[in-house]
Amino acid sequence: MENFGIFSILIPLLIIAIAIITKDVVLSLLFGALLGELLTHNYNPLEAITALLDDFVALFSEAWITKTILFALLVGAIIKLIERGGGVDGFISYIQTKQQKLDSRRGSLLLAYILGVVIFIESSITSLIAGAVSRPLCDKNGVSREKLALVCDSTSAPICSLIPFNGWGALLLGLILTAIEGGVISGDGTSLLVESILFNFYSIITVIFIFLVVWFDIEIGSMGKTVPKPFKGLDERYKKSSPLLMVLPITILV
16 A cells, blocks of 8 residues: 555545534535545545546446445435425424423524433434534524534534444444454344443433533534524425424434
8 A cells, every 4th residue: 555644634634624623514525535646646636536537437337336326325315305385384383382491592402402312313314314403593693503403413423433323333243243253352243232232421421511501501612602593484385284293204304
């Protein structure tokens, strides 16, 4: 394997810096991928661009990548359909009239937290659903999108790794079984997976910490300076919509 020295560290750092400055993760990753191709093709721009396109196409030869992309697109389409069909407005209207405890800063984030804990099918899907459901309520109660993103992200992956009845569990079990077959460790794969959950300190601490952030409305670092998005109000056509227009599709999806 060719050694690129300090460039192996500089490129990832540059990607992070560009992402922070531009706030555009996709553009930053594309730029980083192009830099990597330039580095491996002797700084020839034509060869680098060609190789980058070939690599993108080659990704779709992996079945799990194609399935993941299609799954994310379908979930996004369902969420958009729920929003356009009045499901989200109907749900918020229901909370305002029937569940007023959730119609607050703490309540809106607590809803995102609960959804992140309950929906553990897949980390990306968990974030999508929790964010889409809680976003309008957070906007209404002056909670910044940044804080909502923190709650969604910090419950999705940690919970999925603590409750391994999903793709995370299958991956971890596969790694453990590979280690057993290679003679690195010994024992029953399933038992070792269950026992390892207690040592998943990052996930356990993160889930507890985020609950404290939500309950006590803690602002971390410069998060307190973020400006909440203005609430556009509910669409008058959907104020009387049933909350089931949102709850039912998401329940079936899960």
